[in-house]
Amino acid sequence: MAVNMKGKSLIEINHLSLEEIYQIFDLSKTLKEKLITGEPHKLLEGKTLGMIFSKPSTRTRISFEAGIYQLGGMGMYFNQNDLQLKKSESVSDTAKVLSRYLNGIMIRTFDHQDVIDLAKFGSIPVINGLTDLHHPCQVLTDLFTVLEKRRVLKGLKLVYIGDGNNMAHSLLHGCSKVGMDITIASPSGYMPLKEIVEESKVNAKYMGSKIEITEDPVKAVSGADIIYTDVWASMGQEKEAAERRKKFIQYQVNKELVKNAKDDYIFMHCLPAHRGDEVTDEICDSPNSVIFDEAENRLHVQKAIMALVM
Ligand code: CP
Ligand code: NVA
16 A cells, blocks of 8 residues: 655655655656656646755756656755855744745755754755765665666665765665665774664664674675675765775775675665776776666656655
């Protein structure tokens, strides 16, 4: 039976039930097929999505904007610098005002609390398009992409190599929710937040899957169905890039490292990739790589999310 998600905000994956996650995947598949066959699917005719960005974006901005248009609605882009938000107006007042104009808000920003507050004080759904803590739209898309490739999620092993950042956090939540084993290999001092690991362990226990956190990328990759990586310095950490490069050098996904994975492992990256740092060209462009399918699927999955919550 369909779960009613109308009005629901997407702040982090852990706020979604397994039924809601699969409902998003089912609708993503339908909308992808309709787009390919040219069948109209204007599920959000006349609706408006406000898109607030305080960090750069290629995939998130363009896939949300194209997506809302394909659904019959309209996207409005705002650079946070152009808004009164957090300068001369509180998040709560902005949330209340935007709720009088729009049908939904997508926001990419630094402080995760701002997304929580927008949803709390506004009366329209808020979709997290990346914060320092989480990137739920990306990970829902990644899981949908794995489902397309493997037909099943439960029981697969995903290994994330690199910084314990927003991607690691959302992957922990996402994989544990759907019963995938997840191993995170990060250098000491760059591990994912303990609180998020603990929340994911609760999910994993319920689903009968495993979570492993290690400093050893070689051991981690053993038996991997999916190898995932992300940049060593995220947006906002550019000044730390040189120092991080030294600490992360053994965490590069390259030909040597992937030898320990299953032969038919899938390589994933949320992009943008810093080729030559966290991953080599050879891996990015190998037949195992699905990085551009992931990027494409952002469109279909976010259309499903918007159609369900707006
Ligand atoms: N993966 C991702 O969110 O890409 P952008 O930063 O280009 O939006
Ligand atoms: N961890 C990266 C993800 C980019 C999609 C960042 O926050 O910059």
